Amino acid sequence: MSVPSKNFGMLVLVCLAFLVLGGWEPLAYRFFYGAISVLLLLLVLDYAVTLRERRPGVAREIPDLWAVDYPGSYTVSIRNIVGRRISGVFDEHSFSYLRKTLPPGEFTLDKGQAKRFTVRFTPPVRGRISPGPVLLRYSSRLGFWLVARRYNLAVEIKVYPHISDYLALDPFLHRQRAYTRGQHAIRMLGEGTEFDSLRDYQPGDDYAKVNWKATARTNRPIVSQHRAERDREIIAVIDGGRLMFAGINGKSRFDRYLDAVAQLSYALRLENDRLGLLLFDRDVRFYRQPTRKPDVLADLFPFYPRHIECDFMQMYAFLSRRHPKRALVFVFTELTDGITGQRAYTALASLARRHQVVSIILDEPRLYETAVAPVGSEEQFFMHAAAVSHLKDKKTLCERMRRANIDVVRTYSDKLNADVINKYLELKARNLA
Numbered sequence: 001m002s003v004p005s006k007n008f009g010m011l012v013l014v015c016l017a018f019l020v021l022g023g024w025e026p027l028a029y030r031f032f033y034g035a036i037s038v039l040l041l042l043l044v045l046d047y048a049v050t051l052r053e054r055r056p057g058v059a060r061e062i063p064d065l066w067a068v069d070y071p072g073s074y075t076v077s078i079r080n081i082v083g084r085r086i087s088g089v090f091d092e093h094s095f096s097y098l099r100k101t102l103p104p105g106e107f108t109l110d111k112g113q114a115k116r117f118t119v120r121f122t123p124p125v126r127g128r129i130s131p132g133p134v135l136l137r138y139s140s141r142l143g144f145w146l147v148a149r150r151y152n153l154a155v156e157i158k159v160y161p162h163i164s165d166y167l168a169l170d171p172f173l174h175r176q177r178a179y180t181r182g183q184h185a186i187r188m189l190g191e192g193t194e195f196d197s198l199r200d201y202q203p204g205d206d207y208a209k210v211n212w213k214a215t216a217r218t219n220r221p222i223v224s225q226h227r228a229e230r231d232r233e234i235i236a237v238i239d240g241g242r243l244m245f246a247g248i249n250g251k252s253r254f255d256r257y258l259d260a261v262a263q264l265s266y267a268l269r270l271e272n273d274r275l276g277l278l279l280f281d282r283d284v285r286f287y288r289q290p291t292r293k294p295d296v297l298a299d300l301f302p303f304y305p306r307h308i309e310c311d312f313m314q315m316y317a318f319l320s321r322r323h324p325k326r327a328l329v330f331v332f333t334e335l336t337d338g339i340t341g342q343r344a345y346t347a348l349a350s351l352a353r354r355h356q357v358v359s360i361i362l363d364e365p366r367l368y369e370t371a372v373a374p375v376g377s378e379e380q381f382f383m384h385a386a387a388v389s390h391l392k393d394k395k396t397l398c399e400r401m402r403r404a405n406i407d408v409v410r411t412y413s414d415k416l417n418a419d420v421i422n423k424y425l426e427l428k429a430r431n432l433a
Contacts (some may be wrong), residue, residue, distance in 0.1 A: 046142035053141070056109075057081050058134050058151045065158050066123060068255065073120045076134055080109035088138025088146075090117055095132060097125050098157075123159040126255055126301075130156045160297050161251075161259035197225045232328060233290040234268060234424070235276040235319070235355075236261045239333035240285060240303065241310035246334070246364070248413045253362055254305045256413055257332040260360070262296045263417045264330070267424060269293065276323070280315040282308050287322065309340065312347035319351065328427060329355045330420065334362070336390075341397050349404040358407040358423060361398070362416060367391065 057079040066072055080086055090105035101120040109115060123129055134151040198214055201221030214222035238261065244254035261277070268275045269292070276290035277299055288299055310333070319329070329351060335341050351357050371387040373380070398408045407427075411419040 042142060043144055046140050046144045049142075050140040050145060050147055053082050053084075055082075055149055056086065056136060056138070057114075058136070058149075058153070060131070060134065060153050060155055062131065062155050062157060065160065068123060068126050068159055068161055068251065071120065071122045073118050074131070076117045076119060077114055078107060078109070078117070078136065079114040080111055083111060084141060085110050086138045088136055091135040091137070092119060093132045093135075097127070098123050098129050098131060100131075123157065124250075126159050126161055126258075128156050129159050158301065160301060161255045161262065198222050199225060232428075233274045233276065233323075233325065234264075234328045234330065235278060235290065235323065236264065236296075237278045237280070237315065237319070237329060237331045237333075238300070239281070239310055239331075240279050240305045241281040242305065242307045243310075243334040243336070244305035245307070248362060248364055251413070252305070253334060256362055256416055257360070258296075258300055260332065260417050260420045261300070261330075264420055264424060265294050265296045267421045271428060273428075276327075278315070278319065279303055280310065280318075281306050282311050283314060284318045287318070290323075290327070310344075312344045316347040316351050320354065324354070327355050328424075329357045330360060330424075331357060332360045335359075335394055335397050341393070345397060345400060345404070348401060348406055352405045356407075356427065357405075358409060358427075359398075359401060360416075360420060361394075361408065361410045363410055363412055365412060 057077075059077045059079075060074060061077070062074040063072060076090065076092075078090060085108070087108040088106075090107060092100060092102060094100040094102075099122045103117050103119070105117065107115050119131075121131070131153075134153060136149040136151070137146050138149075139145070140147055198211060199222070201210065201223050205223050209223040209225075211222045211224045214224075238254075238257055240254065244252060244257070246253050248256060265275050272292065274290035274292050275294040275296075277286065277288040277294065277296065278284060279286040279300065286299065286303060288294065331348060333344065335344055348357055348359060367387050367390065370383050371391055373384065375381045375384050398410065401408050407423070409419055409423055
């Protein structure tokens with residue numbers, strides 16, 4: 001696409017001047033018609049020559065993986081392969097899902113020369129985000145046109161929840177937490193089941209411990225030593241229902257929980273524990289068997305909450321059928337009063353008879369502010385009454401869950417990740433995980 005330039009406008013003004021002079025001097029009309037003919041010839045010639053030119057080369061170097069609300073940058077390279085000197089401007093659009101800060105975009109490039117522009121961006125939402133097209137405007141060969149080029153580069157950024165430990169590449173943060181809590185190997189009573197080492201047979205050893213393969217290989221009696229199994233299976237159960245849409249400090253509750261599960265998976269790797277994933281609403285939407293190297297981000301990245309009610313009994317039935325072995329189950333959800341809260345309590349209480357269950361609940365600070373704020377109007381009175389009633393019912397339900405041997409962690413968004421990991425390390429140190 002091409003639009004007239006300033007040079008085109010100047011020639012039009014010259015032609016109009018001859019037209020005006022024609023009112024006093026008829027000879028000026030001949031200059032007007034001549035100028036119009038020359039102008040049209042130059043415009044057509046310039047347009048035809050520019051149309052046959054090569055397009056400037058544009059490349060974008062962009063990260064594949066980024067985090068929500070984490071500022072970053074990428075570079076756009078423009079190379080002059082047109083075959084002549086060009087002058088123009090570089091531009092990009094900013095979007096609500098990708099806020100950009102563009103540098104000054106003017107450029108003048110000789111033949112074969114290149115220039116790089118650094119674009120700073122901040123993605124406020126999670127998902128597969130395209131930075132959009134690259135826009136160039138530069139002058140034609142004779143300068144009568146501004147050539148507009150649009151480059152739809154097929155690149156995108158996978159924006160995950162803000163994982164500070166992953167981005168900072170700090171592999172010692174959770175390990176330091178474990179050390180500061182005094183975690184160490186615990187001597188356990190009874191015979192272990194996990195293989196530890198081999199040693200020579202000694203009088204009094206149980207014949208069942210003899211390792212016959214090692215004995216045949218070394219031509220002397222060898223016994224196997226076992227230790228108590230310390231590696232455990234942890235299952236992160238994430239609520240994907242309608243209550244997960246609620247925004248807390250600029251992010252949905254679902255993304256907050258996804259962030260916490262990713263942080264938990266990193267801590268589990270350092271402890272050599274296995275993590276399983278389960279996402280549910282009315283049905284179980286995703287399940288991954290416990291593994292020592294879970295890829296939480298890749299597994300849960302495509303999922304978003306849905307505007308439907310959660311069926312906790314369906315989740316309990318699925319987990320009981322697929323994972324009968326005792327495990328530590330973190331349930332990331334939101335509890336409400338009424339029928340939904342009663343069903344959630346019934347399912348989690350049944351689950352706690354077989355597994356160690358920890359319910360993670362993210363509270364909304366504004367709800368507490370409304371409950372303690374002074375009442376100055378009728379609207380504020382009803383808001384105050386609703387907030388107090390909700391918090392009271394929620395507290396009662398949490399107390400019932402604790403009496404049913406369910407650990408309840410109520411926290412805020414800025415403390416969510418630390419509280420989840422500290423709870424896991426606490427149970428690990430007590431040999432409950």
